[in-house]
Amino acid sequence: MARQGLNREKLIEASISLMEEKGYNAFSMAELAKYVHVNPSSLYNHIESLDMLNTEVGLAAVERMVEAEKQAIAGKSQDEALFAIADAYRDFAKTHIELYRAVMNFQKTQNQVLEKAAGRIVDPILQVLSSYGLSRGDQMHWQRVLRSVMHGFIAHEEAGGFSHFPADRDESYRIAIQCVADGLCAAGRGEK
Amino acid sequence: MARQGLNREKLIEASISLMEEKGYNAFSMAELAKYVHVNPSSLYNHIESLDMLNTEVGLAAVERMVEAEKQAIAGKSQDEALFAIADAYRDFAKTHIELYRAVMNFQKTQNQVLEKAAGRIVDPILQVLSSYGLSRGDQMHWQRVLRSVMHGFIAHEEAGGFSHFPADRDESYRIAIQCVADGLCAAGRGEK
């Protein structure tokens, strides 16, 4: 019954660790309580709900992913930056697959939180795209294209959807990103 | 207590209807039991588990999606077929978003089931790609590229991840598919 010195931040930290360790789906209030040696009901002295905890973990994961991306693209531009951010994105998802799940499972209800996260996620991508000389409108479209390719690839890869054929997945990803690179170059030259 | 004339097929059908009506997440044994006017425990006379039911619904959804795709590409080839299948894919996902979720939430554990579903999904896509004159290896890569773009786009769109900027989403999708089309043409001409 001795106090554990808990607070909101520590619980979020513990949630991140626990989620990485046991998996996004195995995460629960009961598991978290066990992890911090406390009764499940005691958690509510520090946090409002499981939903809120999932959101906070997702936000923290976004920060880490964005940080990794920014480091990857530092000092680079155009195709070099594009491949760097694409690789960093995939590396993060593979290394922290459970955190990546937390990001992609954001509740649609939390509109303002989602808005904030979306802004952070788009930021380094727009930075890369800015070196291609696109119109403002095209930047918006191509930002979506790149995010679609990256997430779609990782989602399939992680779900085992690419296991049917034995082709090298790294090479598939390279081809996908090169495809976007070529499209960006063409768009940058003003081709429609 | 009068019998309801239930069986495995009818329960799967009911599950599909219920899932489309109430949503993938709201689906439960309790809801299904209510829907077919039976005690929850009675369901186990016909099916093994909720997991198995989710899998069956997912498989049924794959069949419907593939059917829609095949109709869309009938008699078409190259870019026309590509855009047709891409639009059919997105249309299906938007019209039956809860079924689409069921497809994308396949359990990784069910390896043979996943294998079967994967084969079905890839089939119409390979049919489209076959008109581009790719090598067998390239077909495998580009099949992955196209699936990544389509699913990634829908996942983001459906999660509200494309709401941050007011750009037209239809146009973003068109650009994404055109990007793949251009890549396919180049690959078909033997460019590396």
Place this chain on the structure above:
DNA sequence: ACTAAAAACAAATGTCATTCGTTTTTTGTG
């Protein structure tokens, strides 16, 4: 040392999925 806030607890509620044993209904055979 004492008071008040903070943090822990136990117990309870209302969800689930699933299992078990029992009762009811139907089916098929004599």
Place this chain on the structure above:
DNA sequence: CACAAAAAACGAATGACATTTGTTTTTAGT
């Protein structure tokens, strides 16, 4: 038509979960 066996329903129970409430313990500030 009767009767036995199979099939399908049920209720009750188990153990998981999130969350609420009321109570007790611990700590911090005075």
